[in-house]
Amino acid sequence: MSDVPGFGKALVIITGASRGFGRALALEIAARVDAAGSVLVLAARSEDKLHELQTHVTRVASELNVRCVTADLSRKEDVERVITVIRETQCADIDHLLLFNNAASLGDVSRYGRDFTDVDEVDSYLSFNVSSALCLTTGVLRAVPRRVGLTRVIINISSLCAIKPFASWILYCTGKAAREMMFRVLAKEEPDLRVLSYAPGTTTPREQALMLFSSLLLFTSSLLLFTSSLLLFTSSLLLFTSSLLLFTSSLLLFTSSLLLFTSSLLLFISSLLLFTSSLLLFTSSLLLFTSSLLGIKASAKSRPLDTDMQLQARSSSADDSVRSACSAVHAQGQLLTCEASVSKLMKVLLEGNFTSGAHLDFYDV
Secondary structure, three states: OOOOOOOOOOEEEEOOOOOOHHHHHHHHHOOOOOOOOOOEEEOOOOOOHHHHHHHHHHHOOOOOEEEEOOOOOOOHHHHHHHHHHHOOOOOOOOEEEEEOOOOOOOOOOOOOOHOOOOOHHHHHHHHHHHHHHHHHHHHHHHHHOOOOOEEOOOOOEEHHHHOOOOOHHHHHHHHHHHHHHHHHHHHHHHOEEEEEEEEEEOOOHHHHHHHHHHHHHHHHHHHHHHHHHHHHHHHHHHHHHHHOOOOOOOOOOHHHHHHHHHHHHHHHHHHHHHHHHHHHHHHHHHHHHHHHHHHHHHOOOOOOOOOHHHHHHHHHHOOOHHHHHHHHHHHHHOOOOHHHHHHHHHHHHHOOOOOOOOOEEEHHO
């Protein structure tokens, strides 16, 4: 058995397993269960990609029983097919049941809410993204009832869109919000379950504000540095002038009174300017330090997940600001890898300190 902390003998079901976050999840979970006696059920639409993933998983854990189910979860019969496979699985002595409701689609983001008039289109989207998750979850819980020694965990792969609206993403935001509440209700009704909604990588308005604020601080500090440099030059010139006047005053004793007064005044002014420039330099340094800290924090918290969905978002979103924001993080290399996000999720699940029904973001961990 691997020395990596894990879930013991487990039945693990992952929907949307053939690519992106689901694929990374399957490869990671394979290393965190006892291969002998555990079962990994992978469900997705693409049969070829599922079997390709199965090959990779068995390289990680050769004894692991991997079951692939080609299924379009918007179809009732395909949801039932997945549940049938689970019912037929021998899992009497498992320690954990883990269901990852990962399958989802962004929907048509090239239109605004006012453009959706086809009831069948909306029903089809919600059937795949909401209804199937509920029916699959209840089917799995019936197939694997609670018993002493068994920990049952339901994970909803969520998004910032479950709690924040984005223009032209009306289907996706609606679906994610509905799923979030659905699993919160489940946690309320089934106290023996462990339920978690996990957003694998998002940017919140707070982080966007921090990025803007840090940019403003950088501009202000640069302006202050320029001003202080100019004041330093002026004070240096005044010091030179006062020194010249002092020298002249020593030669011209009879007229030195006026010159000494003038030089003293200039020295006072130059000292004041030096003090002011020093204060500005200190302020600008403090602002640079603060903006650096905020910039680091904001950039660390502004990394969406690198998936096909992000590609669709930056290429098809009708809303200019959303499309530009998605394109900018991609162009700046700020996308988060699926593997890094899966690693955080494993940490949360293994520690088990989350409140059942909670929403956790990648950056909350």
